[in-house]
Amino acid sequence: MSVAKSRWANDDPETEAIIAQRRREKEEKRRAKVEKQRQLEEASRVPAPTKSADTAQGVNGDVGPPKKRRRLSNDPDAPSAADEVLKSEEPKKQSSLLRFPVSEWGPCRHVDNFERLNHIEEGSYGWVSRAKDITTGEVVALKKLKIENSPDGFPVTGLREIQTLLEARHPNVVYLREVVMGNKMDDVYLVMDFLEHDLKTLLDEIREPFLPSEIKTLLLQVVGGLDFLHSQWIMHRDLKTSNLLVNNRGEVKIADFGMARYYGDPPPKLTQLVVTLWYRSPELLLGADKYGTEIDMWSVGCIFGELLTKEPLLQGKNEVDQVSKIFALTGPPNQQTWPGFRSLPNAKSLRLPPTSASPAGNPPLLPRSRFPYLTNAGLDLLSSLLALNPASRPTAQQCLAHPYFREDPRPKPKEMFPTFPSKAGMEKRRRHHTPEAPKRGQDAPELDFAGVFGGAPGGDSGEAGAGFTLRLG
Amino acid sequence: MAHPMAGLKHLSNALATPDQLSNSSSSIDEVPSDLESSIRCAGAQLTQTAGVLLHLSQDIIAQAIVIFTRFWLGAEGGSLRIYSAKDVSAAALYLTAKISFQPTSPRSILNVYNLLLSPDASPLWFVNPRGPPKQPPAADTYILSEGGYQAARLVLLRIESVILRTLGFDTHVALPHTIALTYLQTLGVSKPAVSRRVLEHLNAALLSPQLLYVTHQPNALAVAAIYLATREEGVKLVDGEWWEVFDVDREELGFLVVGMRSTEGFMRKETEQWKDKAIPMVTDEVDAEIERRRMMDEGE
Numbered sequence: 030m031s032v033a034k035s036r037w038a039n040d041d042p043e044t045e046a047i048i049a050q051r052r053r054e055k056e057e058k059r060r061a062k063v064e065k066q067r068q069l070e071e072a073s074r075v076p077a078p079t080k081s082a083d084t085a086q087g088v089n090g091d092v093g094p095p096k097k098r099r100r101l102s103n104d105p106d107a108p109s110a111a112d113e114v115l116k117s118e119e120p121k122k123q124s125s126l127l128r129f130p131v132s133e134w135g136p137c138r139h140v141d142n143f144e145r146l147n148h149i150e151e152g153s154y155g156w157v158s159r160a161k162d163i164t165t166g167e168v169v170a171l172k173k174l175k176i177e178n179s180p181d182g183f184p185v186t187g188l189r190e191i192q193t194l195l196e197a198r199h200p201n202v203v204y205l206r207e208v209v210m211g212n213k214m215d216d217v218y219l220v221m222d223f224l225e226h227d228l229k230t231l232l233d234e235i236r237e238p239f240l241p242s243e244i245k246t247l248l249l250q251v252v253g254g255l256d257f258l259h260s261q262w263i264m265h266r267d268l269k270t271s272n273l274l275v276n277n278r279g280e281v282k283i284a285d286f287g288m289a290r291y292y293g294d295p296p297p298k299l300t301q302l303v304v305t306l307w308y309r310s311p312e313l314l315l316g317a318d319k320y321g322t323e324i325d326m327w328s329v330g331c332i333f334g335e336l337l338t339k340e341p342l343l344q345g346k347n348e349v350d351q352v353s354k355i356f357a358l359t360g361p362p363n364q365q366t367w368p369g370f371r372s373l374p375n376a377k378s379l380r381l382p383p384t385s386a387s388p389a390g391n392p393p394l395l396p397r398s399r400f401p402y403l404t405n406a407g408l409d410l411l412s413s414l415l416a417l418n419p420a421s422r423p424t425a426q427q428c429l430a431h432p433y434f435r436e437d438p439r440p441k442p443k444e445m446f447p448t449f450p451s452k453a454g455m456e457k458r459r460r461h462h463t464p465e466a467p468k469r470g471q472d473a474p475e476l477d478f479a480g481v482f483g484g485a486p487g488g489d490s491g492e493a494g495a496g497f498t499l500r501l502g
Numbered sequence: 503m504a505h506p507m508a509g510l511k512h513l514s515n516a517l518a519t520p521d522q523l524s525n526s527s528s529s530i531d532e533v534p535s536d537l538e539s540s541i542r543c544a545g546a547q548l549t550q551t552a553g554v555l556l557h558l559s560q561d562i563i564a565q566a567i568v569i570f571t572r573f574w575l576g577a578e579g580g581s582l583r584i585y586s587a588k589d590v591s592a593a594a595l596y597l598t599a600k601i602s603f604q605p606t607s608p609r610s611i612l613n614v615y616n617l618l619l620s621p622d623a624s625p626l627w628f629v630n631p632r633g634p635p636k637q638p639p640a641a642d643t644y645i646l647s648e649g650g651y652q653a654a655r656l657v658l659l660r661i662e663s664v665i666l667r668t669l670g671f672d673t674h675v676a677l678p679h680t681i682a683l684t685y686l687q688t689l690g691v692s693k694p695a696v697s698r699r700v701l702e703h704l705n706a707a708l709l710s711p712q713l714l715y716v717t718h719q720p721n722a723l724a725v726a727a728i729y730l731a732t733r734e735e736g737v738k739l740v741d742g743e744w745w746e747v748f749d750v751d752r753e754e755l756g757f758l759v760v761g762m763r764s765t766e767g768f769m770r771k772e773t774e775q776w777k778d779k780a781i782p783m784v785t786d787e788v789d790a791e792i793e794r795r796r797m798m799d800e801g802e
Contacts, residue, residue: 132516133518134516134672135576136667137667137670181608182596182608183666185600192673207670214663215663
């Protein structure tokens with residue numbers, strides 16, 4: 030025996046026999062493997078499963094551990110180096126078959142597997158607390174779904190939230206680890222990765238607004254995550270700064286899918302009661318029941334504005350006030366900038382000033398005075414996101430390609446992003462002054478927008494830059 | 503931005519583990535495996551028929567059948583001695599429709615199931631072995647009373663929760679149907695008879711005792727259905743191993759083709775075996791059937 034005996038070595042012959050037995054088995058395994066390798070070389074192609082395991086590991090780290098398939102091919106001591114050689118020598122003949130990420134299903138665990146640490150937040154669709162996984166010690170966010178004895182069984186919003194989150198595996202979307210149950214049938218909790226901050230709290234905390242380079246880093250990630258969601262036919266329908274989570278590594282993740290749902294082409298008839306008022310797009314406010322991903326892009330515009338000024342951009346007191354705040358910023362719609370807006374249900378009562386000399390451009394540029402430190406490219410992007418006409422807003426993909434993100438200052442590398450003390454991580458409760466997303470099941474209000482422009486043409490105390498008058502209150 | 507594997511969830515499914523396939527909760531509860539297969543297959547047919555009567559589109563129905571099939575698998579799955587197949591079928595269909603673009607009400611679901619499970623009025627061979635009634639059946643044999651509805655509604659919603667809990671709330675089901683049509687276009691096959699046959703194979707495979715939908719990814723099911731349909735319709739495809747273009751290897755294709763072909767024989771055997779009596783769709787009937795078989799064995 031070539032191996033020197035350590036002083037821990039056991040002289041017990043029985044143990045020796047077991048060790049020898051193991052060694053024999055290992056030797057046999059290795060021989061089998063060499064034989065297999067030889068056959069593979071003869072076949073001159075790499076077996077697809079091995080490749081799939083490699084890709085699954087390499088590229089797809091965030092997909093749950095592929096247990097079943099991988100075990101077949103991914104023996105820990107398999108000569109993977111030899112595989113590499115094979116691959117590089119025979120790049121042409123191999124047929125590389127794509128293997129799907131393998132996932133499984135199993136019953137829900139019990140919430141007692143988590144120890145609750147502190148409360149974070151209470152939203153319209155449930156409360157969130159910070160908790161620790163007792164087995165692994167990992168800190169997670171635990172969100173209890175609100176299930177008030179719904180007459181139709183498990184609420185469809187909760188189902189959609191889980192379904193969309195499970196499907197939306199992306200670095201910029203919060204990671205849903207599992208769903209766990211409490212003692213009662215309708216105690217349901219979502220277990221998600223814990224992030225230290227939400228963007229709303231962070232904006233409230235910091236004294237100065239983010240730097241332009243930091244805004245770009247944040248916005249790029251939001252739009253990147255949203256681009257992925259839209260590519261998966263998922264609309265978020267409640268984007269706002271308090272639903273964007275940020276960790277101390279400068280990463281942003283879209284959270285709270287309580288309003289999210291799949292959409293289709295052609296779009297199905299949907300409820301207009303979505304999106305928190307301040308982030309709600311004009312077509313929703315005017316009662317459109319057919320809408321698309323453009324509503325999310327409007328919210329992105331509001332978030333962009335909020336990042337620039339540290340304050341929510343359009344803080345309407347109610348739907349009517351929200352519409353007047355929007356028109357005060359963008360100028361009123363006309364047939365050129367938004368053809369067909371007149372046919373929206375709530376637009377009937379809308380009385381626009383007779384002479385609406387809207388600024389040039391389609392969509393028109395927002396007043397520069399509101400965003401004095403923004404570059405021209407930035408203002409162009411913001412104006413297009415906040416275009417009244419949904420068709421004029423860029424898609425998430427177009428947004429990512431916008432020159433604003435390529436001009437100086439460049440987006441700050443995530444690693445360089447400043448860190449902040451976490452409110453959620455301590456015994457502090459996040460308090461939001463943002464209104465909540467509309468509740469499901471409410472009736473869409475019939476809105477009377479007759480008062481939006483006060484009906485009176487000519488100026489009394491109109492806001493500068495908007496080219497029309499506004500009666501407040 | 504998005505890495506290459508991102509978004510594949512849309513086209514793929516969670517698959518049963520070997521452990522889930524070899525141990526079912528029902529087998530632990532001493533339900534004979536052939537009985538389990540019979541009930542599972544009958545439950546799938548029940549779901550299909552109910553979906554048709556409810557005017558639901560086939561993708562919702564197929565998804566419901568896959569959810570129904572998953573529910574019974576594994577030691578931690580549902581047992582046929584605890585949950586009635588008819589209730590799980592109804593709840594799976596209700597749940598799937600709820601998250602689709604075509605939701606349906608508990609009342610519609612329960613009315614349809616009441617008809618389909620009526621021993622006198624049902625058109626289903628495994629509920630009503632005498633065959634669909636020749637004369638219009640008496641209304642009280644299939645109409646749900648208000649009290650009956652209230653009770654059934656509670657069961658429906660409870661079983662919905664049980665399904666969700668058992669499946670860890672994963673309701674995602676990707677189907678091979680549209681994938682197959684895309685592949686057919688890619689292969690340049692435009693004969694309608696082929697497309698129709700492909701869909702027939704895919705829908706028949708939902709009933710397969712080999713549980714093809716929970717053991718294979720949709721792209722493989724699509725390729726196997728195309729392979730069979732083009733052969734049956736005498737349409738020649740490109741030379742070479744075209745299935746590899748769709749990421750299916752010869753071995754998997756071969757297995758699936760055999761599996762899909764065997765469904766017909768299985769169904770023939772089933773209708774023969776159960777031609778005089780109903781397949782038990784509720785727990786009491788399952789218990790009674792097991793007891794009956796035990797007595798038969800002891801009698802011999």
